[in-house]
Amino acid sequence: MVEPSGPRYWFEGRARTTHLDETILDGLAREGLPNLQRSPRYHRPRAPFCGIGQCTGCLVRVNGRPNVRACRYVPSEGDRVETENAWPSRRFDLLASFDFVFRNGIDTLHGFRKPAFLTPLFHRVVRRLAGYGEPPSAESAAGLTVAPEIRTTEIAIVGAGRSGRAAAAALVAAGVPPVVLDRRAEVPEIPGAELLLSTTATFLPGRSATPGAPFEMLGYTEPAKGVLIRAQHVVVATGSYDASLLFESNDRPGVMTGDGAMALSRAGRPPPFRRAVVFGAGSRARAIVERFGDQVSAVVALGEIPPEVVRAASDAGIPLYPRSLLCSTVGRSRISGVVIRSRGDRARATLECDALVLAHRRLPNGQLFFQAGARMGWRGGTGAYYPLAGDDGATNVPGVWAIGSASGALGPASPGSGERVASALTGGSVPMSPLERVRPDGPNELEGYYRELLREPRNGRWIACPCEDVLLDEIEAATRAGYRGVEVVKRYTGVGTGLCQGRYCLPDALLLLSIAEGRPPSEVGYITQRPPVHPTPMAALAALCPAVVSSEPTG
Ligand code: FES
Incomplete structure (x- = not known):
C-alpha cells in the first residue's frame, strides 16, 4: 500500500495524513464506509449516500465552519475536522432516543398544545436538539470575507463533464475561449x-449593467474565495445524477447511489462494501455490475431486465430479480440485507448484503434552468423536469443554453450536444444528425411501481426527505388535510427544504403527490428554485456584494 504523502489534519482530535488531493471522505472510506452524520430530527445514523456533494450524508465541521461536505473537501495541513449534530458522539448519540420516543414523528407545528404554557418550552427544546450543527465560529466566518475576483467573458460554461468539455474544446478551436466552472476538485x-x-x-437576479455581458453569476470556490462572472452566454452543462428511491428504512447506512459507489471507489480505491445489491436495469446498472463484478450479490429491477444487463450479470454469476418491489432494508447502523417482493406476488425474500446501490434512473441537475426562467417539461419516463431546448441547445431565454444530460441528451449524444452549441455560438456548422434525448412520452413504470409499493405494510420509517427527516406519513397526512400541490406541501411538511435542495426527494415526492391527488405530476407543479444552487456560506456571498456594487458602470 502506498504511504500517504499529503497534508496532516485532525479528525475528531486524532491526527491523520491523507494522500495528495484526496478528500476527507476518500481518506476515511479506505477503512470502510464511515457513519459521519446523524439525521436532524430523529438522530438516525447516516452515511455517505451520493459521493458527489449533493446529499447530507457526509457533513462535518471544518475549522469551526459547519456542514462542510467531506466528499468535496480536500483537507489542508493542520485543519481541524469534527463531526456534528450528535451528543456525546456520532457513534453513541443519546439524542437517538428521539427515534424511539417519537414513533409517529415530531409534530413541531401542533405538538404540545396543552398545557399551553409549555408550548414555547417544547418549541425551544425541539429547536435546540434538531437541525444541523452549530453556527460557524467567529474565526471561521471572518476568514471568508475575501475580495472576489471578477471575470468578464463572452461564454461561461457551467460543468466540465463530457458535453461541457466538448463545447469548450470546440469554442477554443473557433477562437472563443470560454470560462469553465466545475464543482469537482x-x-x-x-x-x-x-x-x-x-x-x-x-445566477444573480436581473440583468447585468455591463454592456455585452447580460448575465451575472456569483461563484464560490472552496475553501474561501468568491468570483463574479459576467457573460454574454451561459452554457449549462451540469449533468445528471442517480436518483433516490422510497422504501422502508431507505436512509440506513449502506444505501447509496450509483454515483456514490463509483465515487468512493475511484482512483483504484476498493469499494466500501463486500456484497452489494444493485437496484436498476439500464446502462447505469450494467456499468455498476461490470465495475464491481464479484462484489455484486444480486440485481433487482422494478421492471424487466434487458439482455445486455442479463449478459453482464450472468457472466459474473449474479442472480437477477426482475419485476420486484424493494420493500425495506434490514439493519440499523449498517444494512445487512434488503427485503424484496416479486410484483403481483405476496411472498417476500431477504437478500443479504452490506450495501444497496441505487442505479435505476438518472435525473438532470436542472436548478440553473429553473433559476434562469427557462421553460421546463415533465418527462414521465425518468420522472423529472427538463429544459425545452432546441437541437442546438438554445432555451427560450436568449443566451442560456442547455447541453449534455442536464438537457436530456442521452449518453452517446452528450458530447455531440456540446459541439452543436459551440457551432451555434460561433456561427459555424456541424453535421446535425438527430440528437437523442429523453422522450417526452417515455413509459412511466415508476408510477405503477409506487402504486403497488404504497400498499405494502409499514413497520418502520419511510423517509420521504432524508435531509429534513420528513416522513411519507407526514406527506400523506398533509394531502388528507387538504393541502394540494408540491409548493404548498413543501411549506407544510418541509419536504424539499433541506441541504440537497430537493434533488433527492422532490422527484419522487411529486410522483407520490400525483398519485395521492389523482392528477399528473406536471399539474402538481414544482418548487421555486432560489439561489444558490449549492449551499454557500452567507459570509462568502456577503463578501461579494461590495464587488458587485463597486464594479457597476457609472454615469
Ligand atoms: S456523500 Fe458527500 S454530499 Fe453526499
Whole structure:
C-alpha cells in the first residue's frame, strides 16, 4: 500500500495524513464506509449516500465552519475536522432516543398544545436538539470575507463533464475561449480555456449593467474565495445524477447511489462494501455490475431486465430479480440485507448484503434552468423536469443554453450536444444528425411501481426527505388535510427544504403527490428554485456584494 504523502489534519482530535488531493471522505472510506452524520430530527445514523456533494450524508465541521461536505473537501495541513449534530458522539448519540420516543414523528407545528404554557418550552427544546450543527465560529466566518475576483467573458460554461468539455474544446478551436466552472476538485485541463475548479455558481437576479455581458453569476470556490462572472452566454452543462428511491428504512447506512459507489471507489480505491445489491436495469446498472463484478450479490429491477444487463450479470454469476418491489432494508447502523417482493406476488425474500446501490434512473441537475426562467417539461419516463431546448441547445431565454444530460441528451449524444452549441455560438456548422434525448412520452413504470409499493405494510420509517427527516406519513397526512400541490406541501411538511435542495426527494415526492391527488405530476407543479444552487456560506456571498456594487458602470 502506498504511504500517504499529503497534508496532516485532525479528525475528531486524532491526527491523520491523507494522500495528495484526496478528500476527507476518500481518506476515511479506505477503512470502510464511515457513519459521519446523524439525521436532524430523529438522530438516525447516516452515511455517505451520493459521493458527489449533493446529499447530507457526509457533513462535518471544518475549522469551526459547519456542514462542510467531506466528499468535496480536500483537507489542508493542520485543519481541524469534527463531526456534528450528535451528543456525546456520532457513534453513541443519546439524542437517538428521539427515534424511539417519537414513533409517529415530531409534530413541531401542533405538538404540545396543552398545557399551553409549555408550548414555547417544547418549541425551544425541539429547536435546540434538531437541525444541523452549530453556527460557524467567529474565526471561521471572518476568514471568508475575501475580495472576489471578477471575470468578464463572452461564454461561461457551467460543468466540465463530457458535453461541457466538448463545447469548450470546440469554442477554443473557433477562437472563443470560454470560462469553465466545475464543482469537482479534480478535472483534466482544457487547453486554451480557463478552468475554475471546486467552484459552484448561481445566477444573480436581473440583468447585468455591463454592456455585452447580460448575465451575472456569483461563484464560490472552496475553501474561501468568491468570483463574479459576467457573460454574454451561459452554457449549462451540469449533468445528471442517480436518483433516490422510497422504501422502508431507505436512509440506513449502506444505501447509496450509483454515483456514490463509483465515487468512493475511484482512483483504484476498493469499494466500501463486500456484497452489494444493485437496484436498476439500464446502462447505469450494467456499468455498476461490470465495475464491481464479484462484489455484486444480486440485481433487482422494478421492471424487466434487458439482455445486455442479463449478459453482464450472468457472466459474473449474479442472480437477477426482475419485476420486484424493494420493500425495506434490514439493519440499523449498517444494512445487512434488503427485503424484496416479486410484483403481483405476496411472498417476500431477504437478500443479504452490506450495501444497496441505487442505479435505476438518472435525473438532470436542472436548478440553473429553473433559476434562469427557462421553460421546463415533465418527462414521465425518468420522472423529472427538463429544459425545452432546441437541437442546438438554445432555451427560450436568449443566451442560456442547455447541453449534455442536464438537457436530456442521452449518453452517446452528450458530447455531440456540446459541439452543436459551440457551432451555434460561433456561427459555424456541424453535421446535425438527430440528437437523442429523453422522450417526452417515455413509459412511466415508476408510477405503477409506487402504486403497488404504497400498499405494502409499514413497520418502520419511510423517509420521504432524508435531509429534513420528513416522513411519507407526514406527506400523506398533509394531502388528507387538504393541502394540494408540491409548493404548498413543501411549506407544510418541509419536504424539499433541506441541504440537497430537493434533488433527492422532490422527484419522487411529486410522483407520490400525483398519485395521492389523482392528477399528473406536471399539474402538481414544482418548487421555486432560489439561489444558490449549492449551499454557500452567507459570509462568502456577503463578501461579494461590495464587488458587485463597486464594479457597476457609472454615469
Ligand atoms: S456523500 Fe458527500 S454530499 Fe453526499
